[in-house]
């Protein structure tokens with residue numbers, strides 16, 4: 467693993483030029499509205515984090531962005547072009563996806579799986595050039611798996627597989643990298659290093675997170691989803707507040723500045739009681755640490 471010497475890489479982002487513009491996006495199943503009227507923009511070169519409790523709609527929104535799902539209404543523009551108008555080939559040259567669960571790649575080595583990232587850039591049956599081989603080897607080294615280059619992909623641990631998928635995305639050289647909970651199988655060292663690596667690639671990244679502190683440390687902007695709606699968006703400083711955390715995640719917390727980089731850092735309180743556990747319409751003032759519940763007063 468190449469350790470990033472500066473722990474928090476800051477990319478030059480171009481706020482005047484959104485690479486992605488999502489307008490009034492909604493998606494429903496036959497019986498339920500899952501995403502409602504979501505609009506946001508993603509500046510070129512930025513790292514955007516998607517946060518929200520279980521079932522908030524993060525994966526569904528990402529699925530609409532990588533065209534696994536078709537929005538029932540609304541529009542997704544990539545560089546000003548509606549993504550629905552792009553051919554599969556053109557879309558794969560622009561957008562790479564790393565998912566929470568790795569697909570099965572029977573009988574393929576780590577090298578072979580990473581090499582799949584070249585497919586959108588090559589004509590059928592063309593062989594890998596020396597430059598291609600170098601790109602693949604460099605990407606494998608970047609995710610710390612050089613010693614496993616020849617290993618059967620299926621014999622890797624969940625975290626190692628996840629790192630292979632990130633190497634494949636590096637080789638794909640996309641303009642936009644979409645990551646759905648990419649750190650879910652990673653130990654804490656690789657959670658930090660893989661996300662820092664993603665941030666250092668020089669491409670626009672949108673990633674969903676459950677670790678609010680990791681998202682706060684790394685992201686330029688955050689989208690906070692609740693019940694299929696965009697509850698709040700903005701810089702970590704603007705959106706990670708005790709009120710938002712209570713309102714969206716139903717937790718009691720204290721937000722302070724991280725000692726290293728001053729981004730908001732959340733400390734959670736344990737043993738809290740919520741008077742509205744079964745209510746979807748939470749009153750943020752009714753959540754307090756257990757030792758100070760209203761019943762004690």
Ligand SMILES: Nc1ncnc2c1ncn2[C@@H]1O[C@H](COP(=O)(O)OP(=O)(O)OP(=O)(O)O)[C@@H](O)[C@H]1O
Pocket residue numbers: 495500518519520521522523524525526527
């Ligand atoms: N195809 C589907 N059919 C029925 N319900 C669906 C479908 N896809 C998503 N949902 C529902 O939509 C809601 C949002 O799901 P989604 O996976 O997007 O949430 P999430 O924010 O990614 O959650 P988590 O943090 O648990 O991964 C959930 O209630 C889920 O059950």
